[in-house]
Amino acid sequence: LxxxxxxxxxxxxxxxxxxxxxxxxxxxxxxxxxxxxxxxxxxxxxxxxxxxxxxxxxxxxxxxxxxxxxxxxxxxxxxxxxxxxxxxxxxxxxxxxxxxxxxxxxxxxxxxxxxxxVQITPAQPSTNQPSTPLPEAVAPDSDSIPASSPLSTTAPPLDLAEVERRLKAQLGSTVWFCLEERSQHNLCRALLLHHQQTWLNDADYSEVGDRLCRVIAQEIVQPFFTHLYDFLVERERPSDIGGISIDPDNKMAFGLVASLIVPRWETFDPKALQASQEPNEEQLYATGRPAQLVGTDDRALMQQFLSGWEHPLATWLLEDPEDAASLIDQIHYLHQRIAQDNMPLYEWQYTLLAELVIGDDEQWGILQAVYRGRQSG
The missing domain is CATH 1.20.120 (Four Helix Bundle (Hemerythrin (Met), subunit A))
Structure with a gap:
C-alpha cells in the first residue's frame, strides 16, 4: 500500500x-x-x-x-x-x-x-499450528517479508534484539560471537522468515532453509576449501585430492567435504527426501561413501592439513570425523533440494535442517560442535 x-x-x-x-x-x-x-x-x-x-x-x-x-x-x-x-x-x-x-x-x-x-491486527493462528525448533523473533525488514504479503495476513512485528538474545541462549554466547556478522544476519533472517511462513501457513520452507545453509557455507565449507587450497599451493601440489578439485569457488564443494574426511558416514537416502511427511529412521538414513577415489595417501595428506590448521573446525574434523562428515553431508542433501526448481522444502525437512544447524533441547547442532569443541550428539 x-x-x-x-x-x-x-x-x-x-x-x-x-x-x-x-x-x-x-x-x-x-x-x-x-x-x-x-x-x-x-x-x-x-x-x-x-x-x-x-x-x-x-x-x-x-x-x-x-x-x-x-x-x-x-x-x-x-x-x-x-x-x-x-x-x-x-x-x-x-x-x-x-x-x-x-x-x-x-x-x-x-x-x-x-x-x-492504522494497524490491522490479524486473526490469531489456530492452536494446531505446527511447533518449530526456532524461537519466534525479530522485526520484519525489506529482505525478510515478501512484498506481496497482504496486510491482513502479515505476522506481528517482533524485536531484533529478542531474536539475538534467543539465538545466544540457543547457541551460547561463545558460539554467537565466533560467527561472522553475515552468518549472524542470516540466522536472524531465518527466524523472521520462519515466523512469517508459519503465520501464513506456507508449505514451502526453501527460502528460510536457504538462509541456514548460507551460514554453513560461510562458516564451514568456504573456510575448509580456502585453507586446503592454500595448503596445496604452498607445497606446490596439484589442486585436487583423489580426483576431487579443491576450488574454493566450486559450487559443488558442499557435497565433497565428507568424501575428503572419512571413507563412510551417515547421510540421507535421496528417495526418502521426496516424501511430504517425515519417514522413519530406517527409510531416512543411509550409509554415505566417497564418489571419488580418495586413497590412504590422500587421507594422510588431509590429516597433515588439519593438524596444521589452527581453527576450531580443524579440531572438530580431527577429533570426530565421522560425526562431522555426517552432519555436513546431511545439510548438503537438504541444501541440494532447496537449489532444485519446483522442489519444496517440507516443514519436516526444515525442522531437521534447523536441528542440524543450531541444535535443539536434546542435542547440539553443527555450530555448537565446531565452536565449543564437542560432538553434536
Missing amino acids: HQQLAGLQSQVAQLQSQSTTAPTSEQLQQKNQQIAALHQQITALQTQVADLQRHPPITPDPQKEQQITTLQQQVRDLQTQLEERTSPPSMALLQERDRQITTLQSKLADLQAQLAV
Missing part, C-alpha cells in the same frame, strides 16, 4: 512539473491520461482500504475504525476532484489541473499519515 502511495506521489510530481510550459493539446492530453491513471490507482487503493475494513481487529478499536472511515472519505474526495474534464486547451484549464494536482499532493500526504498509524 505504501509502495502504491509512493507511485501516486511520483505521478503527481510529474504532472506538476509539466504545468510550467505553455498549454498545448498534446500537453493537456498527456495530463488527462496521467490523471486518469492516477484515478485508476486510487480506485485500487480504495479496494485495499475496503479489504482492511473487512478484516477488523479481534478487539474493535473505535479510533482505528474512525481512521479507516476518514481514509475512505479522502479517497472519495480525490475521485470527485478528478471527474471534471473540458476539451479546449487553455491556460485556465491547465491551471485548474495544477490546482487539482496541488490538492492531490495534500491529500496523499494526509493519506500517508493515516496509514502510518
Whole structure:
C-alpha cells in the first residue's frame, strides 16, 4: 500500500512539473491520461482500504475504525476532484489541473499519515499450528517479508534484539560471537522468515532453509576449501585430492567435504527426501561413501592439513570425523533440494535442517560442535 502511495506521489510530481510550459493539446492530453491513471490507482487503493475494513481487529478499536472511515472519505474526495474534464486547451484549464494536482499532493500526504498509524491486527493462528525448533523473533525488514504479503495476513512485528538474545541462549554466547556478522544476519533472517511462513501457513520452507545453509557455507565449507587450497599451493601440489578439485569457488564443494574426511558416514537416502511427511529412521538414513577415489595417501595428506590448521573446525574434523562428515553431508542433501526448481522444502525437512544447524533441547547442532569443541550428539 505504501509502495502504491509512493507511485501516486511520483505521478503527481510529474504532472506538476509539466504545468510550467505553455498549454498545448498534446500537453493537456498527456495530463488527462496521467490523471486518469492516477484515478485508476486510487480506485485500487480504495479496494485495499475496503479489504482492511473487512478484516477488523479481534478487539474493535473505535479510533482505528474512525481512521479507516476518514481514509475512505479522502479517497472519495480525490475521485470527485478528478471527474471534471473540458476539451479546449487553455491556460485556465491547465491551471485548474495544477490546482487539482496541488490538492492531490495534500491529500496523499494526509493519506500517508493515516496509514502510518492504522494497524490491522490479524486473526490469531489456530492452536494446531505446527511447533518449530526456532524461537519466534525479530522485526520484519525489506529482505525478510515478501512484498506481496497482504496486510491482513502479515505476522506481528517482533524485536531484533529478542531474536539475538534467543539465538545466544540457543547457541551460547561463545558460539554467537565466533560467527561472522553475515552468518549472524542470516540466522536472524531465518527466524523472521520462519515466523512469517508459519503465520501464513506456507508449505514451502526453501527460502528460510536457504538462509541456514548460507551460514554453513560461510562458516564451514568456504573456510575448509580456502585453507586446503592454500595448503596445496604452498607445497606446490596439484589442486585436487583423489580426483576431487579443491576450488574454493566450486559450487559443488558442499557435497565433497565428507568424501575428503572419512571413507563412510551417515547421510540421507535421496528417495526418502521426496516424501511430504517425515519417514522413519530406517527409510531416512543411509550409509554415505566417497564418489571419488580418495586413497590412504590422500587421507594422510588431509590429516597433515588439519593438524596444521589452527581453527576450531580443524579440531572438530580431527577429533570426530565421522560425526562431522555426517552432519555436513546431511545439510548438503537438504541444501541440494532447496537449489532444485519446483522442489519444496517440507516443514519436516526444515525442522531437521534447523536441528542440524543450531541444535535443539536434546542435542547440539553443527555450530555448537565446531565452536565449543564437542560432538553434536
